[in-house]
Amino acid sequence: MTAAETADRFDPRAIQSKWQQRWAAMDIFSADDDPADPRPRTYLLDMFPYPSGDLHMGHAEAYALGDAMARYYFLRGHNVLHPIGWDAFGLPAENAAIRNNTHPADWTYANIEVQAASFRQYGVSFDWSRRLQTCDPDYYKWTQWLFLRFYERGLAYRADGYVNWCPVDQTVLANEQVIAGKCERCGSEVVRRVLTQWYFKITEYADRLLADMAALEGKWPDRVLLMQRNWIGRSEGAEVAFQIEARDDPVTVFTTRPDTLYGATFFVVAADSPLAAELCAPEQQSALSDYVAEVRKLTDIERQSADREKTGVFLGRHAVNPVNGERIPIWAADYVLPDYGTGAIMAVPAHDQRDLDFARVFGLPVRVVLDTDSPDPAVTGVATPGAGTLVNSGPLDGLSKQAAIARIIEILAERGLGRGAVNYRLRDWLLSRQRFWGAPIPIVYCDGCGEVPVPDDQLPVVLPDLRGQELAPKGASPLAAATDWVATECPKCGGPAKRDTDTMDTFVDSSWYFLRYCSPSFEHGPFEVEAVRRWSPVNLYVGGVEHAILHLLYSRFFVKVLHDMRMVDFTEPFTALVNQGQVINHGKAMSKSLGNGVNLGEQLAAHGVDAIRLTMIFASPPEDDIDWADMNPDALVKFLGRVARVAADVAAAPAARAGAADPAAGDPDLRKVTHRTIDEVTRLVEATRLNVAVARLMELVSAARRTIDSGPGGGDPAVREAAEALAVMLSLFAPYTAEECWEILGHEPSVAQAGWPTADPALVVQDTVVCVVQVDGKLRDRLEVPASVGADELRALALASAPAERALAGRGVRTVIVRAPRLVNIVSS
Secondary structure: OOHHHHHHHOOOOOOHHHHHHHHHHHOOOOOOOOOOOOOOEEEEEEOOOOOOOOOOHHHHHHHHHHHHHHHHHHHOOOEEEOEEEEOOOOHHHHHHHHHHOOOHHHHHHHHHHHHHHHHHHOOOOOEEEEEEEOOOHHHHHHHHHHHHHHHHOOOEEEEEEEEEEEOOOOEEEOHHHEEOOEEOOOOOEOEEEEEEEEEEOHHHHHHHHHHHHHHHEOOEOHHHHHHHHHHHOEEEEEEEEEEEOOOOOOEEEEEOOHHHHHHOOEEEEEOOOHHHHHHOOHHHHHHHHHHHHHHOOOOHHHHOOOOOOOOEEEEEEEEEOOOOOOEEEEEEEOOOOOOOOOOEEEEOHHHOHHHHHHHHHHOOOOOOOEEOOOOOHHHHOOOOOOOOEEOOOHHHOOOEHHHHHHHHHHHHHHHOOEEEEEEEOOOOEEOEEOOOOOOEOOEEEEOOOEEEEOOHHHOOOOOOOOOHHHHOOOOOOHHHHOHHHHEEEOOOOOOEEEEOOOEEOHHHHOOOHHHHOOOOOOOOOOOOHHHHHHHOOEEEEEEEHHHOOHHHHHHHHHHHHHHHOOOOOOOOOEEEEEEEOOEEEOOEEOOOOOOOOOOHHHHHHHHOHHHHHHHHHHOOOOOOOEEHHHOOHHHHHHHHHHHHHHHHHHHHOOOOOOOOOOHHHOOHHHHHHHHHHHHHHHHHHHOOOHHHHHHHHHHHHHHHHHHHHHOOOOOOHHHHHHHHHHHHHHOOOOHHHHHHHHHHOOOOOOHHHOOOOOOOHHHHOOOEEEEEEEEOOEEEEEEEEEOOOOHHHHHHHHHOOHHHHHHHOOOOEEEEEEEOOOEEEEEEO
């Protein structure tokens, strides 16, 4: 077959089976645990998948990104840890078991094997020796062990809490499972109810979770850090005590704007809080009860929506404003949540939009206490929450916001009616789940001893063998029906006891799995401390932005607790984070209901692994969404053929075998392109600008092609140098084609062991570069200029460009944006 025929007929699918078998035999990506290994260690981790079926298009993007980075550091000579496992507990497996009359493990492990085979086909450079599944008893034994350590430190506790309850499925639903107030599974109206639940006291670490984000600046995406800061929601303000008529004890509220206290004209209590029932006058109890029944159908998100019309019930009682003695009515409403502070707020309608909306619905007074040079909110319906100068506020009149806050806190403290305080939006982590397929909570209940932790030597508390309809919801956790399993012996007194029948939130499993990878077979703890110190923290974590808050925040919390336990010597689990965008289709997220899903298996069968990986990488920066409707994998198949043709041309040339000639004797222009490409791709990969790196490889292929076709030919040493560098760099993104080219060029596999090419500084230096000239953002000219050209000179050259003058068509120039030496954009007036 000629080199041209190689390009025309190259089918990246045809070489996959060959290299899969050879790679499996070679097993080159296993990390070396030897402490004496002198290589720098790099821990690169992809967020592990849930085994809900085969891999999908989102997986294809995420794991192509992570694998490119892992292969890069492997080629740079690092000792790379790049493991794989499965986040294997969860409700989908339980539902499948009910449908199929099987055990959840059957569905879970079958799907894991399907995904494992697909990962191998996808050519991901995993260390398979460290594989784990969170549903294995050998894993969740240590999840339970960690729970008990948290319990000993007072960080795990049991309390009453509000949950979303489906009366038909008779189970608790996460907020995400409630759509427009209805169960996503059966469509029934969801209600709020109180259940006794287990919590982790994450709020105890709120300040540290906030403060330690400073070390992540510039290494994590800004939007993720902002989302976490907002979720934690640290607020400085004051706690203010309001006396309630016909009640001995005052009710304390937290406010960030105590300076507006003189503008508080009513008092609001969360309708479904115990406080509302306690404060309600007897004649209003019936109205409150009816209202609460409606409120419990709403999720927290719906309750706080600014678009919902405000509703409420007057409780027939009044509070006393502590600064002016004014009687203000107490209302129950849904826009105040029962678990925020004390479940009560002071309402200042002139300067808070939700309070103003409520006041306008129920005809409550609106008093302006901030002069903001804005129209009266009572007239406009628009609150003025800004700074302003205090008015109608007695001793605070004329003060600025900050001065007034400081002064009113002093006044409240002097009167014993309040104090400065800090509050958080963050709530303790509710980890109880009324599900079967999860890690059992290792607590038993004894009539004589109360809560008793299961001793370490009795771990794991293994799930019983329930299947099919035994798992169907019946108003309590399915484990409650396993009476033989529930009945046990109290570890403390030996008397009869009962096991806790809830299981843990699956986020508990995923909050420490990255530590287990460092020593997955360790039998004396969740991980070997010294192994974690050698490998951790994770250098680069790759995954979706949908995990920006819960998973990442919980993992950070776990690591801080483990640091306090002296089990790890770092306080942040992931040094750097890369979020990939979503793979969509025709502008919308893929879904069965829309009928716009794309099957990854079909795409791989049609185009081959390398073409799909390259398409995912080349489409956009990692963080941007990819619309598959706009993608053309066939174009990447053709590109791979051109790469293979370059290798074939070199191999076919006389005296062009590997190492036969010094590249320095080859074509000087191609050598400059090669070394500049090496230099630029190196920097681009380290900055995770992988799509631009692929573009540079395409340019190198074109340059090599020109040298072969119009220059000295494939036998030139510079062409071999370009082809070899190309194969190595391409292996990050298209490992099958790269490996095939490496073999065609006369080398033993694997290209992954070839080492990263080194750029010659003397060849990287550019005498001239091409500067793009734009007019109003559109390309109008290209100028060859000295690489050292200054901004002023480049501006003058661009303005003198004839194509640029024609494009301006007599219009004036408003501004000229210069990015020397490669870009000038002339903006017309």
